[in-house]
Amino acid sequence: MRITLFVVSNLRRLAMPAFNDELPNLSQIMQSLPRQELAYLAALFHDIAKGRGGDHSELGAVDAEAFCLEQGSDATKRVSSPGWCATI
Numbered sequence: 751m752r753i754t755l756f757v758v759s760n761l762r763r764l765a766m767p768a769f770n771d772e773l774p775n776l777s778q779i780m781q782s783l784p785r786q787e788l789a790y791l792a793a794l795f796h797d798i799a800k801g802r803g804g805d806h807s808e809l810g811a812v813d814a815e816a817f818c819l820e821q822g823s824d825a826t827k828r829v830s831s832p833g834w835c836a837t838i
Contacts, residue, residue: 757793761786791817
């Protein structure tokens with residue numbers, strides 16, 4: 751749980767211009783995303799899949815795709831393609 755809160759906290763800092771000096775390139779990317787909530791979801795699904803055995807990136811992508819399908823999201827096309835996180 752502590753790691754998940756750390757992930758959310760870091761994403762929040764990237765989204766706030768007051769912290770641009772810490773990681774300027776990542777801050778610029780995060781702040782330019784039209785739907786920042788998708789970055790939070792991507793990071794959370796990536797993090798949640800750790801410790802389950804196997805590649806947590808792949809496991810997290812499967813979970814994220816299932817979630818998107820359940821929610822009726824149009825992000826499912828991006829979730830199932832390589833590098834989907836960069837397209838959000």
